[in-house]
Amino acid sequence: MTNEQDAIGERPNEPRHVRPYGDTTGDGMVQTSFTLPLSHGPRAEAAALQLANKMGMDPAMVVHAKAMGAQYTFFVVYGKVSHIVDMDAVRVVEREFPLLSPAEVNSAVRNLLRRKLVVVGGCIGTDAHTVGIDAILNIKGFAGDKGLEYYRELRVINLGAQVSVPQLVKRARVERADAVLVSQVVTQRDAHLLNTREMSAAFAEAMGQRRPLLVAGGPRFDPLMAADLGVDRVFAKGTTPGEVASYLVHAISTDSEQ
Template sequence: MSERTERSEGREGMPGQRAMTEKKIVRPYGDTTGDGMVQVSFTLPVPHDKRAEGAAVQLANKMGIDPAMLVHAKQMGDGFTFFVVYGRVNHLVDLDKVQVVERDFPLLSAKEVNTVVKQKMRRKLSVVGACIGTDAHTVGIDAILNVKGIAGEKGLEYYRELKVTNLGAQVSVPELVEAARREKADAVLVSQVVTQRDAHLHNTREMSAAFREAMPAGKRPLLIVGGPRFDETMTGELGVDRIFGRGTTPGEVASYLVHALITEKKARA
């Protein structure tokens, strides 16, 4: 199989105009283009010795890394060793078969969000946010909700037409449902950072099931979850309306709320 598929456009126009090339099949790049070199890290539950290093190389070989070079090994407490392995893989990536969730709504400024909400809803858009279960990592939810925001972009509290209720960390699902009902929430935002034993998935399923049981379909708020380990394609499986991954900004969330609650709703009417 060729490493790339080339598409040549018409050569009309300026003499010597170069044909455009679009890569469709790619492989990893390390030292030279197309050399297939990758670097992976992992931990094995074994003390650091020569056998442990051999086990790391064997695992890398089974992952398709061949030859595999062990470039780092360090004992991590009693009975655990951390490894970094560098080597070549022969796998190719077909860009045409990559599945991602593309943003299907326009990015709006804070002023535009406020204007649309004021004109179309004629009331403040109510948002309730929390970290649920035992998750105590509020950095993500605070970055989206708190006025200070993140990376110079203001959070949703800055939007004058949004009413924001931040419940903080370690909120139980029943407490979240009750708060959403009390605040007449249009949207519920949940941040999940803790992922051990798929806790973020279990918590999200529990939350969506609780809202389905507590509120009829037409009365439920938008259910939105975010965190660095979520797969954005799992909305249907988890029973939520939207999943946001790492790097999400307050502006993206605000723009989605306007799209889902106003623009898309009006289009369906």
């Protein structure tokens, strides 16, 4: 493993209070973009500046404005904010396990389980967007990182899209799944949260403490919400298959020690 992989959570020489960096350190300069339902022109630019001021940008200037049809204008605004971020008040889920190579994952699974680790995954509810779950499960993976199907000691069952919660629970029981991975991309009216809570409740009712690891992921999830959603782990956007595989090894290792 590399030093970066071992140094989980370390932030050397990080200041407690930080401000945005634009031209010089701590100058508070930021850039933002938005669209207003106004025809391109001086009034629209004045409205954009007023909005920027109300957002805390002072002074601010419109650095780009472009008509987006007859009654819409897209803006890029650059300006200064006075806000300061207190890093002691920032809460995130730090990765508490090392990133393992596929060979290390395979070796760990063999030593811990003496069999293949079974993973069942899919998109629940009406979600038909399988890009996320396929990136984690399919052998082609994501950004050059091979998916879980690539791991010799993992048996992967990808159920695809629009899987009902009862179907997911039933298949997990039939396959004797060690882990269930659920991807949610459709998020209208917090559907991803409702579906995940429904899933965790169904597994708790059907299997109790013997349920598999429950892992949820998607671009709108907050990793801090795992306990509230009733799952063991939440992964946000940008998660790689290697991170998920390393977490599964960490979780089954921790469980075997208890």
